[in-house]
Amino acid sequence: MNEFAAGRPLVLRGGTVLPMDGRRVLPRTDVLVTGDRIAAVGPDLEAPGDAAEIDASGGIVLPGMIDTHRHMWQTAMRGYGADWTLTQYFVWYYLEHGKLFRPEDVHAGNTLAAIEALDAGVTTVVDWSHGLQTVDHADAAADALQAVPGRYVLAYGNIQQPPAEWTAAPEFRDFVRRRITGDDMLGFQIAFDVLGDPAFPEKPAFEVARELGAAVTTHAGVWGATSDDGIRLMYDHGFMTPGTIYVHAASLSADSYHRIAATGGSISVSTESEQSAGQGYPPTWAIRAHGIPVSMSMDTSVWWSGDLFSAMRATLGADRSREHLEAHAKGDTVTHAGLRAAQVVEWATRGGARALGRDDLGTIEPGKKADLVLIKNDLSPVSFPLLNPFGHVAFQAQRGDVHTVLVDGRVVKHEHRLLGVDLAAARRQVERTVEHLRSEMGEEAWERGMNPDIPATKILDNPYTYTDYRSSSTHRL
Ligand SMILES: [Zn+2]
Numbered sequence: 345m346n347e348f349a350a351g352r353p354l355v356l357r358g359g360t361v362l363p364m365d366g367r368r369v370l371p372r373t374d375v376l377v378t379g380d381r382i383a384a385v386g387p388d389l390e391a392p393g394d395a396a397e398i399d400a401s402g403g404i405v406l407p408g409m410i411d412t413h414r415h416m417w418q419t420a421m422r423g424y425g426a427d428w429t430l431t432q433y434f435v436w437y438y439l440e441h442g443k444l445f446r447p448e449d450v451h452a453g454n455t456l457a458a459i460e461a462l463d464a465g466v467t468t469v470v471d472w473s474h475g476l477q478t479v480d481h482a483d484a485a486a487d488a489l490q491a492v493p494g495r496y497v498l499a500y501g502n503i504q505q506p507p508a509e510w511t512a513a514p515e516f517r518d519f520v521r522r523r524i525t526g527d528d529m530l531g532f533q534i535a536f537d538v539l540g541d542p543a544f545p546e547k548p549a550f551e552v553a554r555e556l557g558a559a560v561t562t563h564a565g566v567w568g569a570t571s572d573d574g575i576r577l578m579y580d581h582g583f584m585t586p587g588t589i590y591v592h593a594a595s596l597s598a599d600s601y602h603r604i605a606a607t608g609g610s611i612s613v614s615t616e617s618e619q620s621a622g623q624g625y626p627p628t629w630a631i632r633a634h635g636i637p638v639s640m641s642m643d644t645s646v647w648w649s650g651d652l653f654s655a656m657r658a659t660l661g662a663d664r665s666r667e668h669l670e671a672h673a674k675g676d677t678v679t680h681a682g683l684r685a686a687q688v689v690e691w692a693t694r695g696g697a698r699a700l701g702r703d704d705l706g707t708i709e710p711g712k713k714a715d716l717v718l719i720k721n722d723l724s725p726v727s728f729p730l731l732n733p734f735g736h737v738a739f740q741a742q743r744g745d746v747h748t749v750l751v752d753g754r755v756v757k758h759e760h761r762l763l764g765v766d767l768a769a770a771r772r773q774v775e776r777t778v779e780h781l782r783s784e785m786g787e788e789a790w791e792r793g794m795n796p797d798i799p800a801t802k803i804l805d806n807p808y809t810y811t812d813y814r815s816s817s818t819h820r821l
Pocket residue numbers: 413415472563591643
């Protein structure tokens with residue numbers, strides 16, 4: 345019998361609970377789950393007699409993490425673009441090879457991405473799905489998301505056509521009617537970028553989104569691609585709304601940040617992406633001063649892994665690094681860090697819930713959805729001492745420490761093992777996709793795509809000719 349049969353109450357006993365309703369830390373606290381909801385939070389809770397128990401002692405319980413921007417279809421090419429710049433990414437996916445992806449390839453990528461998210465304690469993902477070149481691709485994307493037990497938002501996009509075109513297609517409307525039924529496990533957004541053309545060709549796509557009641561998510565402030573011009577166009581036409589998620593928002597002026605703040609939208613920061621790919625400096629150091637809500641994302645597994653521990657760590661590093669450098673440029677010293685570990689943990693949990701308008705996610709409180717993560721690894725020397733739980737999550741923990749994951753009250757990972765997930769089938773699917781792409785591209789293009797040229801580095805002339813320490817005056821005896 346399944347220890348965690350559907351409908352059976354469950355109690356996580358004695359963990360250090362981070363409810364994320366502020367900065368509280370609740371030591372030795374139980375969390376009781378009945379059905380899809382958190383029923384109670386407190387010490388030594390009475391649980392129903394038939395409740396399953398999970399020993400959370402020595403571990404940290406936090407809300408399921410939320411990623412607000414992940415191109416899940418690209419997970420089938422995991423790690424291929426490790427050495428890319430954004431330009432190489434655009435050439436590979438947008439211009440040269442993106443069209444090779446068949447519906448089954450989108451399905452393969454989405455399936456693996458969804459499993460990967462659950463494994464790492466990411467219980468909600470916005471699938472920024474811009475490879476939907478036909479509605480068959482979209483059906484495949486949705487099929488995959490509905491087959492894996494996580495919470496997803498399908499952000500429908502299509503980089504092969506202008507947004508005004510594909511959003512006007514009757515089959516797109518029909519897809520929304522058929523597949524987006526108000527199920528809270530599969531939300532819906534519309535995903536496209538605003539390129540800054542003064543004629544604002546994206547306007548009809550915004551109108552479709554408004555008519556459908558769907559939020560728009562857009563890559564904003566991406567160096568060389570989207571700029572302040574796009575923000576101004578959206579603002580002037582009244583399309584900046586509280587539901588809008590601005591991804592990256594890295595190369596924007598203060599004026600754009602004011603417009604985002606004033607209209608209530610949020611920014612999805614993908615620090616590892618911004619650092620490596622070149623959208624602009626990871627913006628948290630700047631947007632904190634504007635009071636703009638932040639959520640976290642990892643962007644694409646073609647470069648990075650779908651792991652928000654990594655995102656939290658990179659974001660703290662980038663923000664603090666920038667704060668130090670800005671101070672040093674003025675001859676000052678930062679004596680107190682502005683960005684705290686607790687803040688990035690909040691961005692990775694409650695920040696995502698806020699961005700998605702989901703009041704029922706992102707905190708551990710009675711009545712909220714039971715999307716929970718237990719970080720616990722008794723075999724790891726990094727699991728103790730547990731002195732600063734927020735610092736532990738942000739800087740010490742990693743995906744292998746994710747012991748248990750619940751989504752919608754259902755245990756999907758326990759004792760470090762995924763439940764109800766067919767990893768072998770996902771692997772076979774992804775292997776078929778890789779085979780397909782590789783043979784369509786040809787071996788030479790495949791290799792060239794993965795190994796871009798390295799620009800020559802000139803070793804600087806060095807004015808010092810000192811080579812022998814014995815000739816140094818300080819060593820002369
Ligand atoms: Zn992206």
